[in-house]
Amino acid sequence: MLRNVNDAEDVVQEIFVDIWKNAERFDPSQSSETTFVAMIARRRIIDRIRYSARRISPDSIEDVLAEPASRGDQTLQTSIEANEAAKVLNELRPEQRQVLQLSIVHGLSHQEISDATGMPLGTVKTHARRGILQARELLGLGTIETTKEVSV
Amino acid sequence: MNENMQEVMLDLLCKKAEYGLSEHEEQQLSVLQSSAGTGDLSTSFELATATLAMADLDTSEEMPEHLRSRIVADAEKYFKANPTVPEPTTRGSIFGWLGWAVAAAACVALALNLYLTRPPTNVVNRPGTPTPTPEQKLTPSQMRQALILSAPDLARATLGAGEINALKPTGDIVWSDSKQAGYVRLSGLPRNDPSKETYQLWIVAENQDPKTPVDGGTFDISSDGEIIIPIDAKVKVQNPQVFAITIEKPGGVVVSKNKHAAVGKRET
Numbered sequence: 001m002l003r004n005v006n007d008a009e010d011v012v013q014e015i016f017v018d019i020w021k022n023a024e025r026f027d028p029s030q031s032s033e034t035t036f037v038a039m040i041a042r043r044r045i046i047d048r049i050r051y052s053a054r055r056i057s058p059d060s061i062e063d064v065l066a067e068p069a070s071r072g073d074q075t076l077q078t079s080i081e082a083n084e085a086a087k088v089l090n091e092l093r094p095e096q097r098q099v100l101q102l103s104i105v106h107g108l109s110h111q112e113i114s115d116a117t118g119m120p121l122g123t124v125k126t127h128a129r130r131g132i133l134q135a136r137e138l139l140g141l142g143t144i145e146t147t148k149e150v151s152v
Numbered sequence: 153m154n155e156n157m158q159e160v161m162l163d164l165l166c167k168k169a170e171y172g173l174s175e176h177e178e179q180q181l182s183v184l185q186s187s188a189g190t191g192d193l194s195t196s197f198e199l200a201t202a203t204l205a206m207a208d209l210d211t212s213e214e215m216p217e218h219l220r221s222r223i224v225a226d227a228e229k230y231f232k233a234n235p236t237v238p239e240p241t242t243r244g245s246i247f248g249w250l251g252w253a254v255a256a257a258a259c260v261a262l263a264l265n266l267y268l269t270r271p272p273t274n275v276v277n278r279p280g281t282p283t284p285t286p287e288q289k290l291t292p293s294q295m296r297q298a299l300i301l302s303a304p305d306l307a308r309a310t311l312g313a314g315e316i317n318a319l320k321p322t323g324d325i326v327w328s329d330s331k332q333a334g335y336v337r338l339s340g341l342p343r344n345d346p347s348k349e350t351y352q353l354w355i356v357a358e359n360q361d362p363k364t365p366v367d368g369g370t371f372d373i374s375s376d377g378e379i380i381i382p383i384d385a386k387v388k389v390q391n392p393q394v395f396a397i398t399i400e401k402p403g404g405v406v407v408s409k410n411k412h413a414a415v416g417k418r419e420t
Contacts (some may be wrong), residue, residue, distance in 0.1 A: 009216070009219050009222075012215075012219060012223070013219070013222055013223055013226055016223050016226060016227070017226060017230060020227070020230055020231070020234075029197070030195070030199060031199045031202075031203075034206070035199055035202055035203050035206070036199070036202075038202040038203070038205060038206055039195075039198045039199050039202035041202075042198065042201065042202050042205060042221045043172075043198065046172035047169060047172065048374065049172075052232070080208050081203065081206045082207060084203060084205050085203050085205070085206045085207035085398045086207045088203065088207075088209050089204060100201075100204055101204075101207075103170050103171075104170060104201050104204050104205050105204070105205055105207065109171070125163075128166060128170065129162065129163065129166045132169060132170070132200055132201060133196060134164075135201075135203070135204055136196055136197060136199075136200040139199070139200055139203055141191070141196040141197075141199055141200055142196045
C-alpha cells in the first residue's frame with residue numbers, strides 16, 4: 001500500500017471528512033462506532049490505492065508471509081473490536097484465515113496470495129469468499145442462506 | 153435470478169469488501185442487487201472485512217500534533233459549512249461522543265498503521281520536507297530516518313553473525329556522536345522470554361577500555377521480522393568502532409562474559 005507519511009496523513013484527513021459526511025448512516029444495530037469508522041477508513045484507503053494503482057512490491061510478500069499469523073496474543077489488541085476480530089478469525093478454517101489476513105490486513109491481491117502460498121488462484125478465491133461469508137455470519141451481519149434466499 | 157447471476161453477485165460483494173470495485177463493476181453489482189431484490193448488501197460485507205482488518209490493529213500510536221491541528225481545522229470548516237449535520241449518535245450524552253472519539257482514534261491507527269507498519273519500514277520524505285522533531289512522537293523508524301537525515305557525523309555499521317553459530321542476524325546500526333543517539337535495525341534473532349533473558353547492546357568506543365565497552369541498553373524481541381531499537385548508551389560514546397549484542401539475564405549486566413549474538417564493525 002502507500003508508504004509515504006505525507007500520503008498517510010492526507011488520507012487520515014480525508015477519512016475524518018468521510019466520517020462526518022456519513023455519520024447519519026451509522027446503524028448501532030449493525031456494528032459498533034469503531035467498526036463503522038474502520039469501514040469508512042477502509043473504503044477511503046481502497047479508493048486511494050485503486051486511484052494510485054500502487055501495490056506493495058513483490059519482494060515484500062515474503063516479509064508479510066514471515067509475520068506471525070496473528071499478533072492476537074500481544075498488547076496490540078486493545079479494543080473490544082480487535083478481540084472480536086481475532087475471535088472470528090479463529091473460527092475460520094486455517095486456509096481461509098491465512099487468505100483473509102493476507103488480503104484484508106496486508107493488502108495482497110488474490111494472484112499475489114496464490115504466488116506466495118502456492119495455492120491455485122481458484123482456491124484462493126474460494127477461501128476468501130467462504131471466509132468472508134462465514135465472518136459476516138459469525139458477526140451477525142447476515143447469513144449465507146439469507147443472502148441466497150433474498151437473491152433468488 | 154439464476155444461480156450463475158447469484159454467484160457473480162456474491163463474487164462482486166466479496167471483491168468490493170476486499171479490494172473495491174471499478175465503476176463498471178459497481179454498476180453491475182447494483183443491477184444484480186436490484187434484480188435480486190436484496191437491497192444493498194455491500195455494507196454488511198464491508199463491515200465484516202473492516203472487523204477482520206482490526207485483528208492486527210496497533211492502536212498504541214498517538215496522532216501527531218500537527219495532524220490533529222489540521223483535522224480540528226477541517227472540522228471547524230466542515231461544521232461551519234454544514235451546521236445541520238446531525239450528531240452521530242442518538243444517545244444524547246457525552247458517552248455517545250466518547251464512542252466516536254474512540255472510533256476516530258482507531259481510524260487514525262488503522263490508516264497510519266496500514267501505511268507505516270508495512271514493509272519496507274523506511275519513511276520517504278519529500279525534498280525540502282523539514283526534519284521531524286522528536287516532539288511529534290515519531291516511531292523508532294521515523295526517528296532513525298530523522299537522525300540519518302540530520303546528523304553530520306553519522307557512523308554506520310553492518311550487523312552480522314557473532315560467535316553463536318546457530319544465530320544468523322542481519323541489520324545495521326547508525327550512531328551520531330554529536331547527538332549521542334543511534335538506532336539498531338535488526339532481524340534474524342529469535343524472540344526472547346523477558347522473564348529469563350534479554351538482549352544487550354555493547355559499544356566499543358574510543359573513550360572506553362575495549363574490555364569494558366559501553367552499555368548500549370537492553371531490549372527484548374517479541375515478534376519476527378525487522379525491529380528498530382533506540383540505543384540507550386549509559387555513558388558518553390565517542391568515535392564508536394564496534395557494536396555487539398549479547399544475551400544476558402533480565403535487566404542486563406554491567407560487564408558481559410557471554411558470546412556475541414551479533415556483531416558489527418564501523419564502516420563510515
